[in-house]
Amino acid sequence: MITLESLTKRYGDHLAVDGLTLDVPEGEVAVLIGPSGCGKTTTLRMINRLIEPTSGRILIGGVDASTLKVEELRRGIGYVIQSVGLFPHLTVAENIATVPKMLGWKNDRTAARATELLDLVGLDPTQYAGKYPRQLSGGEAQRVGVARALAADPPVLLMDEPFGAVDPLNRDRLQGEFARIQRELRKTVIFVTHDVDEAIRLADRIALMRDGKLQQYDVPEALLDHPGNKFVHDFVGADAALKRLGRVRVDSVMRHTVPVTASSDAAAVELATCSPERFVYLTDERGVLAGWIDCRVLERGTPPTDAATRVDWREAAVMPDTSLKEALSRMLALGYRLVAVVDAEGVLLGDVSLADVERTMESGDAHLATPVAAESAEEV
């Protein structure tokens, strides 16, 4: 779908991009990664001609990009940047409508599209359509940024460190949502990042660059298992097994039945003490995770009335599409060998334990549990 042929960008004596040749198949996510100054952003910006190449060709769907009118080319390519760049004087709906408006869509079609896209990126249209960018959080703004890029349904999406400026919790969620949207829409995406874990989680193929040159271009598993040179090996990290956890989704290993109670704390303590796990989750009447009771706390002399740990599920739990790597770091952050799994509304679905993570790593075929495999499991 996108082919780069000997693409080169020269600034004076400096070669920012040096003879890059790359082929991105239709419907795949190609992640450009490398240390800063490696030419990944320059490459991305040459594809929509925000930077003109010094030499080489870019073919999009077989058409040479340099033969198109530059505005026409860009209107057919979604563009998402780290700083989002929403138009502050326009509402969320008007921001999303930017490209459809330039393409001369009818108003009702544009409005329907904005509603559809807000739903897609997980923002309630009735609540968000009329808001102005300054009323949005960083994560919400970037969701709108993605919706705006998708507005005219372009086949190609360019994303320049889109989740680089949001906090880790939101980044995890945005990555999960992006993976979900991509499974649904199957765009051809070129995604720039400097975060190896993000690349491993989202990429169909990773292009690792250094000093303007391509070091290796392959599927993530191959990059992890067979690094082509020492630079690739050092960049992806020594422990490939640990990195591979980034490609395994929580729902492929999670435990679906867990001890749980929604009743009063005293009864919960009773149950917790009796249960073999000596650990019980607390939920509210809708099943939303509210906390847990760990019997080891009782053994240390804490009175039963104080035994419950109250938590906010947004911070203390993971979602089914979270990567195991993220789940592991959440366990470390919370100081537990377990982490709860909840749905988007916070309803408790199950949990993942450190033992599950270890088993996945040791099995050595963790990379088989790709998001595609996990998706079919989800639908059962």
Next chain:
Amino acid sequence: MALSSAVVALVGWSLLPFVEFRPNRIVDGVQMRVWAAAGPWTWVLLATLLAGLASAFAPAAWRGRGVLGSAVASFVALLFALGFAATRLTPPGDSPVRVSIGAGAWIVSVGVAALWFQGSQSSGSSTWNWVAGTVGAAAVVAGFAFGGLAHLSLIIEYQTQKDTFWWLTYRHVLLTLGGTAIAAVIGVPLGIAAARTRFVRYTAIPAVSVIQTVPSLALFGLLMVPLAALGLPSIGTLPTLIALTLYALLPIVRNTFLGVTGVDAAVVDAGRGMGMSGAELLLRVELPLGLPLLLEGLRAALVLTVGIAAVMAIGGAQDLGTLVFTGFGEQATDLVLLGAIPMVVLSIFADQGMRALERGIVSPGIREKRSPS
């Protein structure tokens, strides 16, 4: 702040003459204190000013409304005190007697105006400000109808100069709006061009800045030579309009430039990346986002030209400045005031009008929330 304004007004009330009485227009006047001229209104005015003083010490929740309320009451009392004095000192019938506003009454009015401003800023309620404005306007009408304000020399002067006054006011508005409009037509594109190309940025902005540093009378003098050489009138409307346009250019060019270049680089990058042409980017992104600064430039230009148009009367422009300079020549204070007061009113109108326009057309997404000062 409110405290010092109230003190200023009380000083004016107690230490300075309230009105000046002259048997006719030519002879020297007699200065009269407020208690000798304004009868019972003397003590009403004192009471309202003391209320303003007390309001300055009121609890914060009540201070704004207290200051605003006492300012409005003081304004009403001041008008009626002046009207009372003028009526009492002027014999009935067609009389050569002149009663004019004295230094004390001016100081009181300055203090009251300051109180009003501070009260309206800190009352934090547009409803209260509306009520205050309406009461003030009603008091002016009532002061003329029942309060004897029509006997003040300023008003008598107005009655005799009425037609000239309105004609000159009209001319003043026309010159000001005309100069600013021409400057906007030239300056906005120039500001955009300066944002786009280095050459324009390094020539146009220094050029309009230099013009601003030339004193207005000097500019008028400098314009005479080329205009005369071209066979065009070198005094009167044409050079005035040219001078006003030149002066209005700087705030307009500079603010357009700043407005367009001040747009967040990420926003411009996103716009270009989505396929906006240069013109689309300008019209849909850069100008709407630069609009608050652009309007601020227009507002500054309007207020500036209201003042400079008056000075231009020396060079033969027919506007409110004409009344002021004629008044100076004849040593007729009332005539000077007849030109000066409407100029102040025009400035306030220009200022408030542009602010209202800004509230009307700037997107709520970028409008600044009004912060109480």
